[in-house]
Amino acid sequence: MxxxxxxxxxxxxxxxxxxxxxxxxxxxxxxxxxxxxxxxxxxxxxxxxxxxxxxxxxxxxxxxxxxxxxWMDKTIPSDPLLYRFYEILSVFGPGVKQCIHEEFGDGIMSAIDFTIDVEREQHPKGDRVKIVMNGKFLPYVRW
Missing domain, CATH: 1.10.260.40 (lambda repressor-like DNA-binding domains)
Structure with missing residues (x-):
């Protein structure tokens, strides 16, 4: 396909x-x-x-x-662009997680009720890639 x-x-x-x-x-x-x-x-x-x-x-x-x-086959991606997402997650992931928890509490961002958009942003030092992720917050249930 x-x-x-x-x-x-x-x-x-x-x-x-x-x-x-x-x-x-x-x-x-x-x-x-x-x-x-x-x-x-x-x-x-x-x-x-x-x-x-x-x-x-x-x-x-x-x-x-x-x-x-x-496609990931449980390894670190070798493609440079995909590796950058892995690098972003590795470096900034814990900080993003902390900020989400401070704002919303204990939970996750849905990857099911989720959108992601890629945009070009003009910049004097060279065009920038702008990625906007938008996911529903899902609190963890306590029982």
Whole structure:
């Protein structure tokens, strides 16, 4: 599925934001689903395959509930961009955790009720990558 989608995307010269605009979804979610890390509804799967001129086999695969995170294979990512997220988590994670606990209490940020957006921010020293994560706070239950 993923190979077929990536090949069609490349052949058509499309970007994720273009595909997302055609199907009415966010670019990061669209890429995530097409890479096999999220499941699509039948309607969304049909829209993706229509944009990319792919068949029902790909639409069916897009609707499967995936086993998420397998690409990491329980190791530190070697790709430089993905490694930076690991580095950010390693360095700033405990501080972010403390700030979340101070603001909300003992709990976590949902990765299920969650959005993430990638934006370009103009800067005199070179354009910046702006990543905005927005997740529902889920308090731990005490019993």
């Amino acid at each position: 993923t190979r077929a989608i990536l090949d069609a995307k490349k052949a058509k010269g499309l970007r994720w934001d273009q595909i997302a605009g055609e199907i009415g979804m966010a670019p990061v979610w669209t890429a995530t689903a097409c890479l096999g890390e999220a499941s699509a509804t039948e309607e969304i799967a049909q829209k993706i395959t229509a944009v990319l001129d792919l068949g029902d086999d790909v639409a069916d695969a897009l609707q499967e509930c995936p086993l998420k995170g397998q």
